[in-house]
Amino acid sequence: MLEMKVPSPGESITEVEIARWLVKTGDYVTKDQAVAEVDSDKATLELPAEASGVITLKAEEGEAVKVGQVVCLIDTKAKAPAGASSAGTSPSQPVKQEAPIAPTSSAKQVPSPAARKILAEREIPVSAVVGTGKGGRITKDDALKASKPSMGTPTGGVRKEVRTKMSMLRRKVAERLVSAKNETAMLTTFNEVDMTAIYELRAKYKDAFKERHNVSLGFMSFFTLAVVRALKLFPDVNSMIDGQDKVTYDFCDISIAVSGPKGLMVPVIRNAENLSFRGVEAEVKRLATRARDGQITVDEMTGGTFTITNGGVFGSMLSTPIINPPQSGILGMHNIVDRPIVRNGQIVIAPVMYVALSYDHRIIDGRESVGFLVAVKEALENPVEILMNSNPKQALEL
Numbered sequence: 001m002l003e004m005k006v007p008s009p010g011e012s013i014t015e016v017e018i019a020r021w022l023v024k025t026g027d028y029v030t031k032d033q034a035v036a037e038v039d040s041d042k043a044t045l046e047l048p049a050e051a052s053g054v055i056t057l058k059a060e061e062g063e064a065v066k067v068g069q070v071v072c073l074i075d076t077k078a079k080a081p082a083g084a085s086s087a088g089t090s091p092s093q094p095v096k097q098e099a100p101i102a103p104t105s106s107a108k109q110v111p112s113p114a115a116r117k118i119l120a121e122r123e124i125p126v127s128a129v130v131g132t133g134k135g136g137r138i139t140k141d142d143a144l145k146a147s148k149p150s151m152g153t154p155t156g157g158v159r160k161e162v163r164t165k166m167s168m169l170r171r172k173v174a175e176r177l178v179s180a181k182n183e184t185a186m187l188t189t190f191n192e193v194d195m196t197a198i199y200e201l202r203a204k205y206k207d208a209f210k211e212r213h214n215v216s217l218g219f220m221s222f223f224t225l226a227v228v229r230a231l232k233l234f235p236d237v238n239s240m241i242d243g244q245d246k247v248t249y250d251f252c253d254i255s256i257a258v259s260g261p262k263g264l265m266v267p268v269i270r271n272a273e274n275l276s277f278r279g280v281e282a283e284v285k286r287l288a289t290r291a292r293d294g295q296i297t298v299d300e301m302t303g304g305t306f307t308i309t310n311g312g313v314f315g316s317m318l319s320t321p322i323i324n325p326p327q328s329g330i331l332g333m334h335n336i337v338d339r340p341i342v343r344n345g346q347i348v349i350a351p352v353m354y355v356a357l358s359y360d361h362r363i364i365d366g367r368e369s370v371g372f373l374v375a376v377k378e379a380l381e382n383p384v385e386i387l388m389n390s391n392p393k394q395a396l397e398l
Helices: 113-121 140-146 168-183 196-213 220-233 277-292 366-381
Strands: 002-005 015-021 027-029 034-039 044-048 053-057 064-066 070-075 186-194 239-242 245-248 254-260 263-265 306-310 329-333 336-343 346-360
Touching: 015 168, 034 070, 113 140, 186 336, 186 366, 196 277, 196 346, 196 366, 220 254, 220 277, 220 306, 220 329, 220 366, 254 277, 329 366, 346 366
Parallel strands: 254 306, 306 329
Antiparallel strands: 002 070, 015 034, 015 064, 027 053, 034 044, 053 070, 186 346, 239 245, 254 263, 329 346, 336 346
16 A cells, blocks of 8 residues: 655645545546645645555545645555546445435425524515525525625525635735735835837737747736846845845846736746846746646746736736735736827827836835836837847847
8 A cells, every 4th residue: 555645845845735636535546647736835736646556535625734744545456447547436436326315395495484484574585595404495594694684775686605715825825915015114106108119019020029939029028128127227126135134136036927727826037137038938938838737836936036917917007016025026017008198299199008116115215116117117118229239130039
């Protein structure tokens, strides 16, 4: 009998949660078959079977288990049932087909005396209540739930509540966000960016870029390279507080916030200062795909020095993003909308994006924060000159 223990998903992680079993006790599993999804405080990982055999589960869904704890047993001597695929039922434990118990007509949707009194007093029709008692009988509790008081005039409609336990990842994100709000002197400064120049560059070169590099020329490469330049001009924004020390980095590991199936993920683009437009877009695509597919690892989400988040993809006009601790700054991108602006003394319509920089005022002063955001704005509004050294084809490797 093989004991399967919880592997360590990463440094400093001592506990995980069984998010979902993909098999049940008595199933025959094959080696390397995914048998469970496991939540850590940073990612969701699949737990593969270490051998083939009949599995016995030793932990419940939603249960927190220690790294190294036995969560299932695999009988490696058991043979696969003939003609059965993995995750099928073991011949030693056949599924017994039982006919469902039909509710009796006399009990179905019939309220108990106490329930009938409550429904009558509150003028709630019996047809609007779902009975959970034996045979569908409406209990006192069913009647009370159906008539739960609320603001406004009761309508008699069915009012349901669904309570589900948050995943360990979601709970950890919540803790970190509250911690960032409570433990940092967070402040946000705003600016607007005329995206005309970037729109023109993308319209001119996006097809050739996609054909040459097999990746789209999006906005993230422009923003990432603009941020890298601004971090070099204002290194305090690329710093962190460690106790009583300030740690400043000479490299730019840019975290990018992406939405995954289990919640917010922040994979890291390592040494973004060494990447070209093609390099940034390829890495963004790779990390975003891994996050959406649930394949992102803890190591890929650890160690960023600054974060970029794009609420614009969901339609956000403006927001105050929360710092991703222990980092000291986060840049929020938003939707691009045609707005009237003044250009050369004339009012014109241009695609404009509002940008927001949230920063830790304990380590970053107003001069650095505002200067940083202005530097980002300058680079985005003059990308050919500032980000491409006046040679777009060479910068885009075309």
